[in-house]
Amino acid sequence: MEFRFDIVKEYAYLFLEGTLLTIGLSLAGIVIGLIMGLFIGIGKLSKNKWINIPLDWYITFFRGTPLFVQILLIHFGAVPFIIGDTNAIFAGITSLSLNAAAYIAEIFRAGIQSIDKGQMEAARSLGMNHSESMLHVILPQAVKRMIPPLGNEFIVLIKESSLLAIIAVPELMYWGRAMQGQYYRVWEPYITVALIYLVLTLTLSKLLNFVERKWATG
Amino acid sequence: MNKASIKGVFIVILIALMGVLVACSESATGDGKKKLEVITEAAYAPFEYMDGDQIVGFDIDFIDTVMKEAGYDYEVKNIGWDPLFAEIQGERADIGISAITINEDRKQTYDFSVPYFESTNMILVPEGSDIQGAEDLKGKVVAVQNGTTGQAAVETLFGTNHEDIKKFENNVLAIMELVKGGADAVVADNTVVIEYVKNNPDKKLKAIKDPNSFDSEFYGLMFPKDSELKKDFDKAIKAVIEDGTYSKLYKEWFGEEPDLKALKAQLNK
Numbered sequence: 001m002e003f004r005f006d007i008v009k010e011y012a013y014l015f016l017e018g019t020l021l022t023i024g025l026s027l028a029g030i031v032i033g034l035i036m037g038l039f040i041g042i043g044k045l046s047k048n049k050w051i052n053i054p055l056d057w058y059i060t061f062f063r064g065t066p067l068f069v070q071i072l073l074i075h076f077g078a079v080p081f082i083i084g085d086t087n088a089i090f091a092g093i094t095s096l097s098l099n100a101a102a103y104i105a106e107i108f109r110a111g112i113q114s115i116d117k118g119q120m121e122a123a124r125s126l127g128m129n130h131s132e133s134m135l136h137v138i139l140p141q142a143v144k145r146m147i148p149p150l151g152n153e154f155i156v157l158i159k160e161s162s163l164l165a166i167i168a169v170p171e172l173m174y175w176g177r178a179m180q181g182q183y184y185r186v187w188e189p190y191i192t193v194a195l196i197y198l199v200l201t202l203t204l205s206k207l208l209n210f211v212e213r214k215w216a217t218g
Numbered sequence: 219m220n221k222a223s224i225k226g227v228f229i230v231i232l233i234a235l236m237g238v239l240v241a242c243s244e245s246a247t248g249d250g251k252k253k254l255e256v257i258t259e260a261a262y263a264p265f266e267y268m269d270g271d272q273i274v275g276f277d278i279d280f281i282d283t284v285m286k287e288a289g290y291d292y293e294v295k296n297i298g299w300d301p302l303f304a305e306i307q308g309e310r311a312d313i314g315i316s317a318i319t320i321n322e323d324r325k326q327t328y329d330f331s332v333p334y335f336e337s338t339n340m341i342l343v344p345e346g347s348d349i350q351g352a353e354d355l356k357g358k359v360v361a362v363q364n365g366t367t368g369q370a371a372v373e374t375l376f377g378t379n380h381e382d383i384k385k386f387e388n389n390v391l392a393i394m395e396l397v398k399g400g401a402d403a404v405v406a407d408n409t410v411v412i413e414y415v416k417n418n419p420d421k422k423l424k425a426i427k428d429p430n431s432f433d434s435e436f437y438g439l440m441f442p443k444d445s446e447l448k449k450d451f452d453k454a455i456k457a458v459i460e461d462g463t464y465s466k467l468y469k470e471w472f473g474e475e476p477d478l479k480a481l482k483a484q485l486n487k
Binding site: 004014076080084085086087088165166167168170174175177178180181182183184185186187 | 300301303304307318323324326327328361364365366369378379381384385386387391394395398399400440
């Protein structure tokens, strides 16, 4: 079966634009997800049930329902309710961030809990308060242990951003679908798109390996 | 495991995979008198859709009539939109019927029968919209279903892959985008648009016709490139259109007599 490079070339520019948007959406999802995940993870360790229980529900919902469904609910339900209009990119960043935050919260919680209790006790007995001990003693140690699972989550996030094609976010997968619609050919668009995703995730995993090695010795 | 035995395992897996591939391709060829395999995506009412576990629709009844006319035995399978093209391109199925629009880009890869259905596009807008026809769409955001005649019609106006065109997986999502304010109009097949307006009066939408700006699009049966079946089916399609069977079927599904002028002009080209 012949592979038509001419139509891949025709879509090259759109694939490039789509790739940039995929990178942007994933980065936004990672950054917002990290910040939210940190607070949710710490909040979940709180003994106050007014903080603890809603956060537990949050994680249950976003981990327990498919991202695909969340994207549709946020795009056609939540976003029009808040801003009165649909906005695919806004909905895309929102759903990726909210979903990632739920997973990242659990990674943070597990990371923090994996640090020996004695560390907190030692920091407190040196006169630090709870937040100071968290910030200067517990988190720096916990973060090192979180890098492998966080890296995993980031890679998943890049790949899952492809689901945003369903709400017509013009990212990489969207242009793959458009190419399929124009020529009714499936191999050229999907193999090309798969290769580009592979390059993105490979680059990210190399980067994370580097960070992990650097922090391990430092 | 040492290196040599790992290599051995790889070779065994490779041979097993090749065996599977050979078995697959053999079952697809076979002798000339076999049952034809017709494939579709049964998710485009009223052309083809699932009624319980049965595939029904205009296309399904139409292919039945044509098969009888051409004297072939066949079987219809619902396999989905993307797989449909992979199967036909790989020659693992004989005919695709799924309200598939014939166009030049697609003819590079597939063979199509003579057209069997004329589709016109309509514009769906909210009541009170200032859009009166296709010309008013310029500068507006239009939602369409990816790979449909509606998309083709808007791309003729705007240019291929224009940023004001939002392509959705299906018409329901495209219309939802319109209802929620993310698009100013939807362009889709007249049958789809009229059905939607009729079934959803609470959404306050109206359908606009613009035959002057939108060219008709035609659906065809899709074959692998250089299929020998094309000749037989072209003849059969012409026959059922000429003898009135087609019109009867059309009336059954769409509630009115078809206007065969444009279709017949295509057949006689």
